[in-house]
Amino acid sequence: MAELGTGTLELGELTDADAQRYCRRFAAQQPLLLAELITWVADTGGPLDELDATWASLVPLWRWYVSFAEQGFPGIPGSVRPLSWVPVATPGCAHDVEPGAVQRRSSYAAQAVAAYCYHVLQRLAPQARWVPIDLPGAPGVRVHGHQLPALEVGGLLPLSLHTLSGLCARLLDEDPLWAHVRQPQALVQHLQRVSAPFVPGLWERPLAPDAACLPAPGRRTPAWPYAPFEPTGGYFCAQRLGPRARQGLPRPPGAEQAPWPHDGELLRFPFVISTLTDRRRRALLEEGVDVFDAARDVARLPPIPSAGLHEGLIALGFTGPDSPRLDEQEQHYLFMGQEAGLEVYTECHGGRLRLVRTEPIGAQGCSLQSPTGRWLVHQLQLLAAELGAGLHLEDV
Structure with a gap:
């Protein structure tokens, strides 16, 4: 092949x-x-x-x-x-x-x-x-x-x-x-x-x-073991999220007036919640260090209050675990609205929450640029500020 x-x-x-x-x-x-x-x-x-x-x-x-x-x-x-x-x-x-x-x-x-x-x-x-x-x-x-x-x-x-x-x-x-x-x-x-x-x-x-x-030894690994998987329903398929999106959270009150974030890219690309300041991250990037990439660098980030994050996400309408964990097993939270969806997952090191990553849900009709999406990002900015943190683009 x-x-x-x-x-x-x-x-x-x-x-x-x-x-x-x-x-x-x-x-x-x-x-x-x-x-x-x-x-x-x-x-x-x-x-x-x-x-x-x-x-x-x-x-x-x-x-x-x-x-x-x-x-x-x-x-x-x-x-x-x-x-x-x-x-x-x-x-x-x-x-x-x-x-x-x-x-x-x-x-x-x-x-x-x-x-x-x-x-x-x-x-x-x-x-x-x-x-x-x-x-x-x-x-x-x-x-x-x-x-x-x-x-x-x-x-x-x-x-x-x-x-x-x-x-x-x-x-x-x-x-x-x-x-x-x-x-x-x-x-x-x-x-x-x-x-x-x-x-x-x-x-x-x-x-x-x-x-x-156990099987006896003797089976050699083929150079090309598998043909590619061919889905019948295509990729990026909205069917799996369509029903849930239609039944998802309605537009929150006041969402139409939700402000656009200071960095509009937060509505288009994955972002993180971190205690690192933008100025400090720019300085580190100039030194060739991306603290959101290497685990060693993430482990050195000042911690984020895990209980406050958990309570804040649940209050905003996210579904997730019953309580926060602080081991290396990431935890997932999901906000699924009728016009915007966002997945949030935690990254812990040394028994402390160091970083929170996000991934927009790409279902049909869902966008963080919608009123619900803008409201959600604004609320996350407010929550991050309460926790002594901020929102930053994951990739620069």
């Missing part, structure tokens, strides 16, 4: 039917990915005899995976694409820049690690299945940016492949803030952290070793 520029589709931009079809396709690939992972372990002299499909086996698996990543993912062709790839020219793909060979190998290998975790979890909870991730309190409105589904167990989501893929990607990050991901316990700790709020004690359930339930 000829080399093509590739992007990544987002489940949030698919119709419900296409998202479910994608999840079924993803589930069908798990045995093949698992077989390839076992082959990589065998070919590199890894701890094959310690992989017995138990919770404890995740420690030697991750110890091996760190070394595997440091070696450049031997056995994985540089042409591989993750299951979520689409040609860059496809309207609605998440990226328009061709990822490098190392990033492609990393994304592919992360899906194989997830296949092993899925295999262990299926032994713990046979009813587990792959589903798209919906925003809390907003069924049918999926989390922005998630290209991978999550595992559902009894209506709960103990494993998000999006966060697991991010953990694997951190091995390529030289930022000292992420040095802990190279520790043998990092995978176990990650799974405990992201699953505990949903299914407490899930990974601690007794599970007997069973190496025989």
Whole structure:
């Protein structure tokens, strides 16, 4: 197959039917990915005899995976694409820049690690299945940016492949803030952290070793494992949000008189809430430092009062979690009005809320330049000011 520029589709931009079809396709690939992972372990002299499909086996698996990543993912062709790839020219793909060979190998290998975790979890909870991730309190409105589904167990989501893929990607990050991901316990700790709020004690359930339930090594990774996913309903599809938008919050009183923000670009592009001043950020940008990009720099931002942010968002009509959390698992809030929608998600480091990112909802008839959108941005500016923060464009 000829080399093509590739992007990544987002489940949030698919119709419900296409998202479910994608999840079924993803589930069908798990045995093949698992077989390839076992082959990589065998070919590199890894701890094959310690992989017995138990919770404890995740420690030697991750110890091996760190070394595997440091070696450049031997056995994985540089042409591989993750299951979520689409040609860059496809309207609605998440990226328009061709990822490098190392990033492609990393994304592919992360899906194989997830296949092993899925295999262990299926032994713990046979009813587990792959589903798209919906925003809390907003069924049918999926989390922005998630290209991978999550595992559902009894209506709960103990494993998000999006966060697991991010953990694997951190091995390529030289930022000292992420040095802990190279520790043998990092995978176990990650799974405990992201699953505990949903299914407490899930990974601690007794599970007997069973190496025989794993495939034998021998499956080689194809140069082009997957054809691109072809949705029948198109990308950036408004069907998934149309009914919710029509039933969404009505125009708030006084929205027609809502002022335009001092920076009109806030109505067109993603912005953040941060305690950093515009003057200080300009000075840092001149030094080549983008504090909204590297986790190390975000972690140094002065904190934002998390309780005040949570209460303020809920008061404005956002749906979201019952209470704020301050670990590294981001929390999502959604404002869905009849003419404007906005997703908000938090970024915490060191047990403090450091940054709040936003993403406008691009449903048909929804725009932050509408009266509701202008009102919402103005209210967020007032809320940020109360918290000692401000609104800033994420990309400059």
